Amino acid sequence: MIEKLKSICGENYVLSGDAADGFSHDFTRQYAWSPLAVVRPENTAQVAEVVKLANETQTPIVPVSGNTGLAGGTKGEGAIMLSLDRMNRIREIRAEARIAIVEAGVILSQLREAVEAQGLIFPLTFGAQGSAMIGGNLSTNAGGSNVLRYGNTRDLVLGIEAVLPTGEVMDIMSELHKDNSGYNLKHLLIGAEGTLGIITAAVVKLAPKPRAYATAMVAAPSLADALTLLNRLQIETGGAVEAFEYMPRSYIDSHLAVIEGAREPFDAPHNVNILVEIAATAPQDATPGADGTTPLQAHFEELLAEFYETGAVLDATLAQNEAQRREMWARREAAAEITLTHPWRQTHDVCVPVDKVGTFIARADETSSKVDPGSRASIVSHLGDGNIHYSVWFTRNDAELADRMMEALEDIVIDLGGSFSAEHGIGVSKRPSMARRKNKAALATMQAIKHALDPNGIMNPGKVLP
């Protein structure tokens, strides 16, 4: 097998033993495995040859790009790990058509920098963007903090090229905004976490780069008031709200306790603290007046004052400069660091309808206190999307307790019409939840599709489906 792989990819691009060490665990080292070999093909034809070989020999094959996932989606015990890192070309940027054509191994931040040089953005943005690659972004349908404005990864993709489990290349590299020619296979492969094929390239949409941001911390009496504010801001700005991030008082307390130099967002403590960011692309919104304030900021300030008058906003602080903006974002971005301070934790990446976030949190707090009295929760939420990261801090290390907590909180999610997996995907970690919670007819349909397209079950086996 190793020799055959070397004849396809070249002597230097097949790793095994110690050389494959970097591909034998995820980046949090929560999962570890021993791959059969790691191959690093340089083009789609080589990927196709490797997949054909895997299919003929019924060898498991696991695609890996940036390996920054949190759900164990790249676990490859005894598998050929197929790394896309050498397929890292930005093939084309067409500014007037607002598209880029990229290979799966392009690092997200590199794509972002390349298009920004042309006054455009590729909107997808999240913590791991300096290592995460386009292939993984698409395979997991990555989310992030500006989904509210630009959508999830799948909404940013016009076309893909993929190698199917048989080794055939499916070229649907459409650059089109309207294309109704049969079943939408692009959306089927996006988010399938490499279980239906390996995405090797994509056509992605670009957007104009904002010229100005208005960023504020806002305290509201309730989440319902916050949602009213969000809707009003969307109306007033034509949908220019980029981020609407909720931090409850408990999060602010943890932030103050854990992060050196952390400061209160307001003079008085509040329960509902929201980081709001609005962006404008138009010069007339972005040109500062005599006092240095942009019209975008001034408009935002007026609206906040109006809400303050009616009591629907309790306090607000606008970032007056980039340093203040960075401080606001740093508070939000400390979430992972804060969560990790506790040794016995369980993170629920869930989504509920936007008007049910408050209900979920209240019920989850009540339930988690019953399941593990004395436990606490670390909570942040992409409120504009209804996406909540609810991390339980247990009183003790107890797997049975953790399982009970998982099921009890899932009960609430499902009762509210929510999803047990919002933006981190299923991988291996949430397969039990898929079995328990996903609509049975949907699960059976997924299994039928998987079996039809990958009858030998070689593509990233043991992921996504129960």
Added chain:
Amino acid sequence: MIEKLKSICGENYVLSGDAADGFSHDFTRQYAWSPLAVVRPENTAQVAEVVKLANETQTPIVPVSGNTGLAGGTKGEGAIMLSLDRMNRIREIRAEARIAIVEAGVILSQLREAVEAQGLIFPLTFGAQGSAMIGGNLSTNAGGSNVLRYGNTRDLVLGIEAVLPTGEVMDIMSELHKDNSGYNLKHLLIGAEGTLGIITAAVVKLAPKPRAYATAMVAAPSLADALTLLNRLQIETGGAVEAFEYMPRSYIDSHLAVIEGAREPFDAPHNVNILVEIAATAPQDATPGADGTTPLQAHFEELLAEFYETGAVLDATLAQNEAQRREMWARREAAAEITLTHPWRQTHDVCVPVDKVGTFIARADETSSKVDPGSRASIVSHLGDGNIHYSVWFTRNDAELADRMMEALEDIVIDLGGSFSAEHGIGVSKRPSMARRKNKAALATMQAIKHALDPNGIMNPGKVLP
């Protein structure tokens, strides 16, 4: 069979013979057929029972809602026609969450009116909206004239309920903006034209209702200049361009010749005539000044003046009132009427990358003149999406000639990375094009999925797939 259907849906809701006449042809009467029976279930459970019966007896079953399609997608020779017209409830409108929950038989314009009463819009809009129903909108992934701003139908849908070919009900009525829990079956069924199941209900996204429109006819020296204008307008308005509709000189000439009372858009004739519409939701953009002009219009006018100075716009007329706006739209909406004036015609609903629309039209004009010297073309284009409706008017009624024309124009579409089907779907009319033009691996994948989910081939047979 008829008796069994009556026992499921009730005596009065199973039609056959003359009573089924309205379900025996499409609305253009291009296609005609004799259904076995027409059933009009009142709820999802009845739909499921009917599908189960069809599956057990291996009887073809064809879903139909508004029956306004142009591709013969509801042709049901010997089939059970399943009409969704009685499932016409708007179950819920949640204004703060910006969603509506609707059944498949809701007429598009009725949904639009219901949500407008709450200051919101369901953005999907096109000529047939007074008859077309949500079920058909989703099954065909309908487009229209404001896709540029709001996306295609699939982009407006959060969740669906569908009856699968086995008769099982798949409830994925998600209201969520982030939901990564397995394969995206919503996007698989949307646009599948009823070949993988019957969509019975949906959760759709709503948007704020614009307070003001700025509408203009603009003449540009070239389509490249027009695209530059579009991109600039998007930057200046934060993406508020709702329509960017191209009418070449030949279209204006036909309009003047065919439509009574039609007027020239400008004092002098121009080759590139664009209907531009921008919309604003913010009060500060919509409040008229002393001269009656809204800030939105004033801003638009300034930009047009700037482009005029540099020669990138040759002329422009802004609608000063609703009557003038309606006249501009009437010119564009006369396209169907104009096309139908010629007896021997062939409409190509194609899409190319937005920066290749001009190239397509130039090459298509040249090719169609070669294939049928003396033929003419009637052309309109949703330029912002790259979607072109290119209708050939032949010199004679000749099926062989028409086939050659179809293939010759498809050659150009494919060469430019385009699609032979943009927004009208495949139905029966474009199955040969699917066979000829769709990527072979993609076609094989579609066939495998169809076979896996509908092994008896009962769901809308003879559609979409070759």
